[in-house]
Amino acid sequence: MIPTSYYLALSAVLFTLGVAGVLTRRNAIIIFMSVELMLNSANLAFVAFARQFMDLSGQVFVFFVMVVAAAEVAVGLALIVTIFRSKQSISVDELNQLKG
Protein backbone atom coordinates (compact mmCIF):
# COMPACT_ATOMS: atom_id res chain seq x y z
CA MET A 1 0.00 0.00 0.00
CA ILE A 2 1.44 3.37 -0.99
CA PRO A 3 1.33 5.99 1.81
CA THR A 4 -1.07 8.88 1.36
CA SER A 5 1.76 11.37 1.88
CA TYR A 6 3.37 10.23 -1.41
CA TYR A 7 0.22 11.22 -3.29
CA LEU A 8 0.11 14.55 -1.45
CA ALA A 9 3.74 15.27 -2.37
CA LEU A 10 3.02 14.45 -6.03
CA SER A 11 -0.07 16.66 -5.89
CA ALA A 12 2.02 19.53 -4.47
CA VAL A 13 4.64 19.17 -7.22
CA LEU A 14 1.98 19.18 -9.97
CA PHE A 15 0.26 22.18 -8.39
CA THR A 16 3.55 24.10 -8.25
CA LEU A 17 4.20 23.34 -11.92
CA GLY A 18 0.70 24.65 -12.73
CA VAL A 19 1.34 27.89 -10.82
CA ALA A 20 4.69 28.29 -12.59
CA GLY A 21 2.90 27.85 -15.93
CA VAL A 22 0.34 30.54 -15.11
CA LEU A 23 3.05 32.99 -14.01
CA THR A 24 5.64 32.42 -16.74
CA ARG A 25 3.79 31.63 -19.97
CA ARG A 26 2.27 34.42 -22.06
CA ASN A 27 -0.02 32.32 -24.25
CA ALA A 28 -3.57 32.54 -22.85
CA ILE A 29 -4.42 28.97 -23.93
CA ILE A 30 -1.37 27.54 -22.12
CA ILE A 31 -2.27 29.58 -19.03
CA PHE A 32 -5.69 27.91 -19.17
CA MET A 33 -4.10 24.46 -19.46
CA SER A 34 -1.96 25.23 -16.39
CA VAL A 35 -5.13 26.09 -14.45
CA GLU A 36 -6.51 22.69 -15.47
CA LEU A 37 -3.29 21.08 -14.19
CA MET A 38 -3.78 22.78 -10.81
CA LEU A 39 -7.42 21.66 -10.58
CA ASN A 40 -6.33 18.13 -11.42
CA SER A 41 -3.64 18.07 -8.72
CA ALA A 42 -6.24 19.22 -6.18
CA ASN A 43 -8.45 16.35 -7.38
CA LEU A 44 -5.59 13.93 -6.73
CA ALA A 45 -5.30 15.20 -3.14
CA PHE A 46 -9.09 14.86 -2.70
CA VAL A 47 -9.10 11.24 -3.87
CA ALA A 48 -6.03 10.40 -1.73
CA PHE A 49 -7.80 11.75 1.38
CA ALA A 50 -11.01 9.93 0.42
CA ARG A 51 -9.01 6.69 0.44
CA GLN A 52 -7.25 7.63 3.68
CA PHE A 53 -10.48 8.22 5.61
CA MET A 54 -12.62 5.75 3.62
CA ASP A 55 -15.11 8.55 2.91
CA LEU A 56 -16.79 8.84 -0.49
CA SER A 57 -17.49 12.57 -0.04
CA GLY A 58 -14.00 13.30 -1.39
CA GLN A 59 -14.73 11.44 -4.61
CA VAL A 60 -18.10 13.20 -4.99
CA PHE A 61 -16.29 16.52 -4.58
CA VAL A 62 -13.89 15.57 -7.37
CA PHE A 63 -16.96 15.01 -9.52
CA PHE A 64 -18.16 18.56 -8.76
CA VAL A 65 -14.70 20.02 -9.40
CA MET A 66 -14.71 18.35 -12.83
CA VAL A 67 -18.12 19.90 -13.64
CA VAL A 68 -16.91 23.35 -12.61
CA ALA A 69 -13.75 22.87 -14.69
CA ALA A 70 -15.82 21.92 -17.74
CA ALA A 71 -18.05 25.01 -17.41
CA GLU A 72 -14.98 27.20 -16.81
CA VAL A 73 -13.23 25.86 -19.92
CA ALA A 74 -16.30 26.47 -22.09
CA VAL A 75 -16.65 30.11 -20.98
CA GLY A 76 -12.89 30.75 -20.89
CA LEU A 77 -12.25 29.44 -24.39
CA ALA A 78 -15.20 31.52 -25.65
CA LEU A 79 -13.51 34.56 -24.08
CA ILE A 80 -10.20 33.67 -25.75
CA VAL A 81 -11.92 33.32 -29.15
CA THR A 82 -13.59 36.72 -28.69
CA ILE A 83 -10.31 38.37 -27.65
CA PHE A 84 -8.54 36.82 -30.64
CA ARG A 85 -11.21 38.22 -32.98
CA SER A 86 -10.71 41.77 -31.77
CA LYS A 87 -6.90 41.79 -31.17
CA GLN A 88 -5.59 39.06 -33.53
CA SER A 89 -3.47 37.77 -30.65
CA ILE A 90 -3.89 35.77 -27.45
CA SER A 91 -0.76 37.01 -25.72
CA VAL A 92 -1.72 38.23 -22.26
CA ASP A 93 0.96 40.92 -22.47
CA GLU A 94 -0.96 42.67 -25.24
CA LEU A 95 -4.19 42.90 -23.26
CA ASN A 96 -3.67 46.30 -21.67
CA GLN A 97 -6.77 48.31 -22.59
CA LEU A 98 -7.70 48.78 -18.95
CA LYS A 99 -4.33 50.39 -18.21
CA GLY A 100 -4.82 54.09 -17.45
Add this chain to the structure above:
Amino acid sequence: MNVELVLFILLALVAVGSAIGMLFSRNAVHSALFLVLNFATVAFFFLFLGAPFIAMVQVTVYAGAIMVLFLFVIMLLGAELLRQANTVLPWQPPLTIFLAVVFLGVIGLYFWNAGVAGLPPALAGDEAARAFGSPQSIGLTLFQEYVLPFEITSFLLLVGMIGAVVLTRDEKKQ
Protein backbone atom coordinates in the same frame (compact mmCIF):
# COMPACT_ATOMS: atom_id res chain seq x y z
CA MET B 1 10.52 -2.40 -2.86
CA ASN B 2 7.28 -3.91 -4.00
CA VAL B 3 5.72 -3.76 -7.44
CA GLU B 4 3.13 -1.16 -6.47
CA LEU B 5 5.75 1.30 -5.29
CA VAL B 6 7.87 0.85 -8.44
CA LEU B 7 4.78 1.43 -10.58
CA PHE B 8 3.89 4.51 -8.53
CA ILE B 9 7.36 6.01 -8.96
CA LEU B 10 7.40 5.34 -12.71
CA LEU B 11 3.95 6.89 -13.20
CA ALA B 12 4.86 9.84 -10.96
CA LEU B 13 7.93 10.48 -13.12
CA VAL B 14 5.75 10.37 -16.26
CA ALA B 15 3.22 12.75 -14.64
CA VAL B 16 5.83 15.29 -13.54
CA GLY B 17 7.73 14.95 -16.83
CA SER B 18 4.62 15.55 -18.92
CA ALA B 19 3.72 18.58 -16.76
CA ILE B 20 7.22 20.00 -17.32
CA GLY B 21 6.87 19.22 -21.03
CA MET B 22 3.59 21.14 -21.12
CA LEU B 23 5.29 24.06 -19.40
CA PHE B 24 8.24 24.31 -21.79
CA SER B 25 6.73 23.45 -25.20
CA ARG B 26 6.80 26.39 -27.58
CA ASN B 27 3.96 24.89 -29.59
CA ALA B 28 0.53 24.96 -27.89
CA VAL B 29 -0.52 21.71 -29.62
CA HIS B 30 2.42 19.88 -28.02
CA SER B 31 1.44 21.38 -24.65
CA ALA B 32 -2.10 20.07 -25.05
CA LEU B 33 -0.87 16.57 -25.93
CA PHE B 34 1.50 16.56 -22.93
CA LEU B 35 -1.46 17.54 -20.74
CA VAL B 36 -3.50 14.60 -22.13
CA LEU B 37 -0.64 12.28 -21.08
CA ASN B 38 -0.63 13.89 -17.63
CA PHE B 39 -4.39 13.39 -17.21
CA ALA B 40 -4.06 9.74 -18.28
CA THR B 41 -1.38 9.06 -15.65
CA VAL B 42 -3.48 10.79 -12.97
CA ALA B 43 -6.35 8.48 -13.99
CA PHE B 44 -4.01 5.56 -13.16
CA PHE B 45 -3.43 7.09 -9.70
CA PHE B 46 -7.20 7.29 -9.20
CA LEU B 47 -7.39 3.57 -10.00
CA PHE B 48 -4.66 2.88 -7.39
CA LEU B 49 -6.65 4.87 -4.83
CA GLY B 50 -9.81 2.82 -5.25
CA ALA B 51 -11.72 5.31 -7.39
CA PRO B 52 -12.53 3.51 -10.68
CA PHE B 53 -15.54 5.72 -11.43
CA ILE B 54 -13.53 8.94 -11.00
CA ALA B 55 -10.74 7.45 -13.14
CA MET B 56 -13.13 6.75 -16.01
CA VAL B 57 -14.72 10.21 -15.70
CA GLN B 58 -11.19 11.66 -15.77
CA VAL B 59 -10.42 9.88 -19.05
CA THR B 60 -13.72 10.68 -20.78
CA VAL B 61 -14.36 14.23 -19.52
CA TYR B 62 -10.85 15.63 -18.98
CA ALA B 63 -8.62 13.80 -21.45
CA GLY B 64 -11.51 13.41 -23.87
CA ALA B 65 -13.95 16.32 -23.97
CA ILE B 66 -12.01 19.19 -22.39
CA MET B 67 -8.73 18.58 -24.22
CA VAL B 68 -10.54 18.12 -27.56
CA LEU B 69 -12.12 21.52 -26.91
CA PHE B 70 -8.65 22.98 -26.27
CA LEU B 71 -7.18 21.43 -29.43
CA PHE B 72 -10.20 22.58 -31.44
CA VAL B 73 -9.78 26.19 -30.30
CA ILE B 74 -6.01 26.10 -31.01
CA MET B 75 -6.77 24.79 -34.51
CA LEU B 76 -9.59 27.32 -35.03
CA LEU B 77 -7.43 30.30 -34.08
CA GLY B 78 -4.24 29.01 -35.68
CA ALA B 79 -2.52 30.33 -32.58
CA GLU B 80 -0.19 27.45 -31.70
CA LEU B 81 2.87 29.69 -31.92
CA LEU B 82 2.89 33.08 -30.25
CA ARG B 83 4.74 35.82 -32.07
CA GLN B 84 7.59 36.99 -29.89
CA ALA B 85 6.73 40.18 -28.05
CA ASN B 86 8.82 42.10 -25.58
CA THR B 87 7.82 40.94 -22.14
CA VAL B 88 6.13 43.47 -19.90
CA LEU B 89 7.19 41.84 -16.62
CA PRO B 90 10.78 40.58 -17.04
CA TRP B 91 11.22 39.91 -13.31
CA GLN B 92 8.28 37.48 -13.20
CA PRO B 93 9.91 34.19 -14.38
CA PRO B 94 12.92 34.34 -11.98
CA LEU B 95 10.60 35.21 -9.08
CA THR B 96 8.34 32.29 -10.07
CA ILE B 97 11.24 29.85 -10.03
CA PHE B 98 12.41 31.19 -6.67
CA LEU B 99 8.93 30.89 -5.10
CA ALA B 100 8.41 27.40 -6.55
CA VAL B 101 11.72 26.23 -5.06
CA VAL B 102 10.80 27.79 -1.69
CA PHE B 103 7.35 26.14 -1.68
CA LEU B 104 8.70 22.72 -2.64
CA GLY B 105 11.45 23.15 -0.05
CA VAL B 106 8.88 23.77 2.69
CA ILE B 107 6.89 20.70 1.57
CA GLY B 108 10.08 18.62 1.48
CA LEU B 109 11.10 19.88 4.93
CA TYR B 110 7.71 18.80 6.26
CA PHE B 111 8.15 15.30 4.86
CA TRP B 112 11.73 15.23 6.17
CA ASN B 113 10.51 16.02 9.68
CA ALA B 114 7.23 14.11 9.74
CA GLY B 115 8.51 11.04 7.95
CA VAL B 116 6.25 8.93 5.79
CA ALA B 117 2.93 9.04 7.57
CA GLY B 118 -0.63 8.18 6.76
CA LEU B 119 -0.77 4.63 5.50
CA PRO B 120 -4.40 4.18 4.37
CA PRO B 121 -6.40 1.41 6.03
CA ALA B 122 -6.39 -1.84 4.12
CA LEU B 123 -9.67 -2.79 2.52
CA ALA B 124 -11.38 -5.58 4.45
CA GLY B 125 -11.98 -8.00 1.62
CA ASP B 126 -13.00 -8.37 -1.98
CA GLU B 127 -16.53 -7.24 -1.18
CA ALA B 128 -15.46 -3.99 0.51
CA ALA B 129 -12.79 -3.32 -2.12
CA ARG B 130 -15.34 -3.56 -4.88
CA ALA B 131 -17.95 -1.46 -3.07
CA PHE B 132 -15.65 1.50 -2.27
CA GLY B 133 -15.61 3.97 -5.12
CA SER B 134 -17.81 1.88 -7.40
CA PRO B 135 -20.30 3.75 -9.61
CA GLN B 136 -23.12 2.36 -7.47
CA SER B 137 -21.82 3.71 -4.15
CA ILE B 138 -20.82 7.03 -5.73
CA GLY B 139 -24.34 7.36 -7.16
CA LEU B 140 -25.94 6.59 -3.79
CA THR B 141 -23.78 9.22 -2.05
CA LEU B 142 -24.41 11.74 -4.81
CA PHE B 143 -28.19 11.40 -4.86
CA GLN B 144 -28.73 11.03 -1.11
CA GLU B 145 -26.30 13.42 0.59
CA TYR B 146 -25.47 15.79 -2.27
CA VAL B 147 -28.75 16.23 -4.17
CA LEU B 148 -28.86 20.02 -3.83
CA PRO B 149 -25.25 20.62 -5.04
CA PHE B 150 -25.99 18.23 -7.91
CA GLU B 151 -29.02 20.28 -8.98
CA ILE B 152 -27.05 23.55 -8.67
CA THR B 153 -24.40 21.94 -10.89
CA SER B 154 -26.97 21.56 -13.69
CA PHE B 155 -27.74 25.28 -13.39
CA LEU B 156 -24.00 26.07 -13.55
CA LEU B 157 -23.63 24.03 -16.74
CA LEU B 158 -26.63 25.83 -18.26
CA VAL B 159 -25.08 29.21 -17.43
CA GLY B 160 -21.75 28.07 -18.92
CA MET B 161 -23.47 26.94 -22.12
CA ILE B 162 -25.43 30.19 -22.54
CA GLY B 163 -22.32 32.22 -21.69
CA ALA B 164 -20.24 30.46 -24.34
CA VAL B 165 -22.92 30.99 -27.00
CA VAL B 166 -23.45 34.66 -26.12
CA LEU B 167 -19.73 35.45 -25.98
CA THR B 168 -18.87 33.91 -29.36
CA ARG B 169 -21.87 35.34 -31.23
CA ASP B 170 -20.87 37.53 -34.15
CA GLU B 171 -22.09 40.99 -33.28
CA LYS B 172 -21.89 42.39 -36.79
CA LYS B 173 -24.72 40.17 -37.99
CA GLN B 174 -27.34 41.73 -35.74
